[in-house]
Structure formats: structure tokens, C-alpha cells
Amino acid sequence: MRILTVGAGAVGGFFGARLAEAGQDVSFLVRPARAEALRARGLRVDGQGERLRLTPRLVTAGAPGGPYDLVLLSVKATALQSALADIGPAVGPGTAVVPLLNGMAQLDALVARLGAGAVLGGVAKVVTTLNEEGDILRMAPPAVILTGEIDGRPSARVDAIRTVLTGAGIDSPETGDIVAAMWHKWVFISTLVAFTCLMRGTVGEVNAVTGGPALAARLLAEAAAVSGAAGHPVPEAERAFTTATLTAPGSPLTPSLYRDLVAGVPTEADHVLTDLTVRARALGVATPLLDLAALHLRVHEHRLAAGRP
Template sequence: MRIAVIGAGAIGGFYGARLAASGQDVVFIARGATLSALTTNGLRVTGTEDLTLAVQATDDPTEVGPVDVVLMCTKTFQVADAAASYLPALVGPDTLVVTTQNGLQAPFVLADAIGREHVGPGLCRVWTKIAEPGVIDLMGGPQSLVVGTWDNSITPTLTAFRQALRDAGVDTVDTGDIWTALWTKVIHVVPEGAVGALLDAPLGELLGRHLAIFRRCIQEAVAVGRAHGADFPGDIVDQTLAFLSSQDPASTTSFQRDITAGRPSELEAQMGALPGLGDEVGVDTPVCDVIAETLRVRAERDAAA
């Protein structure tokens, strides 16, 4: 398959490297120091594996042309600009543009830009970080990418891409309900990141001293998801807490780390979006409302400092 990866950071660099190493025709859309590193030194994955590849990379999508699949691996707040800048040259009649961002916003942003028929809502689970431009540190995790289509239909491009992921050693499942899968990840990562950022606390403290507010935040997210059609099991809150209890108690999410460091974050696409999603379906979210507004005020103060 011909695959374009927009963003060669922690997510795009890892999945793009795996796909390229397995023989897929992968080109990275990058710029600045990352583009320079890719064209000079190639792409390297370190940590729990060591892989160095010479890769195709450019900042000009017209040099690439239409592809089978685009992996959109920017931050959520960069998706709209990336779509406007890069997708007109990359999207052909059957192109699938796969989202990798947490939250529910990215597929809707892309749908407005290119039409729902081209959007492949996706969710990734892997623990990576940027060691330096062009070098991705793999820290483990499930290393999975689950992809669907807007209406959960099966298309030739989707089928071929799922097989390409398997050939690349990336775990995937042929889900028939990508939206429930996305909502399931929302309730796993958004409350953790938001409550963790609010209290400057790692996962272990959320599951201990701060369990009451953490559980309430998860419960509200579940209620909103159910009202939007997510098919959760009845004990989803307990399942979620049990899963999180099996993780490293010192862990934090990338969203939490961005907020606490005063960097641009995905606040509005994650916790910031939940109150509005609740309003759309008549579900009150008082805990999420307070957390979102508190983090919003903090971010505004950090930006003004």
C-alpha cells in the first residue's frame, strides 16, 4: 500500500516505521528539525526494540500525490490545519484518512474537511515518546491500532490496511463498532489525564487517595458515551478501574504532562469536550464541568505568564 504519515512524532514515527519495515510504501510528511533528521539520518526506534530505517520524507504533499491511506498523527489541535495544508494533494477517490488522536474530535474535524466517506476513525495504544527529532523511544504497551469507517462498513482499503498492520506486527482487531471502541478509550485516558493534571497526581494516587473524584469523573464520561450510543457493558466503570489498577502506578498521560508543563495541550478535545457532548444528549456532568474549567483557567494563565 501507498501510505502517507502526517507527523513523524511519537505516534506517527512508530507506526510509520513498523509499516515501512514490513515493506509498505511509506512517506512521511514532516517539517523543520524532524524533516531534516529523517532525510539526513533516517528514522530510528529505540527502547524495547532497535530499528533504523532510511525513509521517504517531504514537506510538500504534491510530491507524493494521492495515496491509499493517510495516518493523521498530529496533536488534535493541529488536525484542521494539517488537513487543509496536506490532504488535498493526498486524498484520492478511495483514500482512507486514519485518526490516531485521543478523544472524539479528530474524526469530526476531518469529516468537515474531506467528507465522512474518507474518514477512518482509529485508536492507538502504544507507549512512545520523542527522544529527539527522528528518534522514537518505544517504552512498551500493547502496540495496537484499531481502525474502522464512519458507518462501520467494510471497504477494500480498510481490509487491506488492517492486513498491512498485521504484517507489520501491529495488533489490530476487525471491530464492527469503532465508535464504542473510541468511547472505551475515552473513559480510560481522559479522566486519568484530567484528574491527574488537576491534582498533579500519578495514576496510583488517583486510584488511592483521589479515588472518589476519579470514579465520579469516569462515571460521567460513561453516561455521556452511553447516551451517544456507546455499547458499554454494565460494569464498565469497575472494569476500567481494574484495568488501570494493573498499570504502573507512577504513570501519567501525555495530556497531563503537557498541562502540568504549561505546553499547548489537547484540553479542548479531551476533558474540555465532555461537558458539551453531555449537553448534546441531556446528560449533566458537574464534576467534568469543574475540572474542564479549572484546567482551562490554568492554561490561560500559563499562556499569559
């Protein structure tokens, strides 16, 4: 299968490396700075028993090649619009595009740009980051990509993609309702983002003080209420997993958005939190704590736009 991974950061680089190591025909569409780093060091993945060393095939926005059978879109939300322009020539009549971003706005953007027939739903579950050298560090066991037709129907192309992913050691269980799965991941990540960013600490640091676990429960209740009102109630098992994750004593867990906030760089706040609160208003759901977290992050973005650290 010819595969284009758009982005070779912590998520796209990890999954693309797994697929290339398994013998798939993988190309990486990257920006010049990332391309320079990858040419110098190669694509490296370490941690959790992983040690991959690859010389990746790199393509540019001006010449992405194609058409491809599968496009894995793994850029940050702040780069979504430019990525949509870049991948146009890579998408042919038989191409399936799987977005691995958090949130839901990417589906509307992709369908508007490429047409509904090209777009699948997608959820990535992986805990990775880039170190100072640009190498990928795997920090926890999950390596999962969920995908499916947006309308929920079975399809041969989804089965073929899942087979390729599984063959590369990437868990890809059958998903009857990928849109619901995307909403449920959004509930998890928005709760985690609000929890850590509002309190400016890791999960363990917030839970070490009075009121920490209670805040996690209230944020989860708000996010889950939005998903439920949108027609995608969060199953009890997923709520229990999120609760356990956000109340774990001593946990060093932080989302990438929190790490961007602390580093003083632009974040995906509008895509992850602001969009959720806008949808909450349209659905008549009150989300005062999520609103506060979104406001907190908008101040950060405003400060950056004004040229202040």
C-alpha cells in the same frame, strides 16, 4: 500499499516505522523542525524489545505527493486544522484516511473537508513518547490500530488495511462498530487526563493518598455516562480495565496531555475534555468533576496565551 503518515511523533512515528520496516511504501509528512531532526538522526524506536533504525522518506506540506492508498493522521489536536489543509493534495478518489486522535471532533472535521467517502474511524492503542533527542521510546506492550467504516458496514478497503497493519506487527482486530470503539477510548483517555491533571501526579502518586481511587471511580462514571447517553454504553470489561489501570499502586502512568501540562506547553484539553463536557450538556448528563478538570486546563491555556508560563 502507498502510505502517508501525517506526523512522525510518538504515535505516527512508531506505527510508520513499523510499516516501513515491514516493506510498505511509507512517507512522513512533517514540520520543518521535525524534518531537520529526522534527517540528522534518522527515525529511531527503542524499548520493550524494539530497536528500529530507519532513514524515513520525508515530504512537506507544499508537496505531499500522492494520491496515497492510506493516510494515517496522527497529529495532536492542536495541529488538526493545519494538517487538514496539508493533506488535501495527498487524497485521491481511492484514499482512505484513518485519524488516530483521541476524541470525536476529528471525524466531523475530516468529513467536512474531505467528504465522508474518504474517512474511516480509527483508534490507536500504544504507549510511546519522544525523548530529548526526538527518538521514540516504547514504554508498554500495546501496538494496536482499530479501524472501520463509520457506518459499520464491512468493506474490502478496511480488510486490506488491517492485513497490511497485521503484517507489520500491529494488532488490528476486526471492529464491528468503530465509532463505539472511538467513544470507549475517549472515556478511557478523558478519565486518565482528568485524574492526573487535576491532581498533578502520576496514577501511582494519586492512588497513594486517601481518596485517590475513589476519584478515579467517580471520573470514570461521569465519562461513561456521556458515552452511554450518546448511544455507546461502555462494556463492563472495558470499565474494569480502566478501573484497574487507574487504581494500580505505584503506577508511573501519565497521558501525553499531562506531560504537556507539566512542561508548560499547549495541550489538547479542548479536544479531549472540553468537547466531552459540551456534548454532556447537550445530552443532559451532569459531569461536575470533568467540568472542573476542563476548567483547570483552560486556565493553563489562558496563561500561555497571555505569555505567562
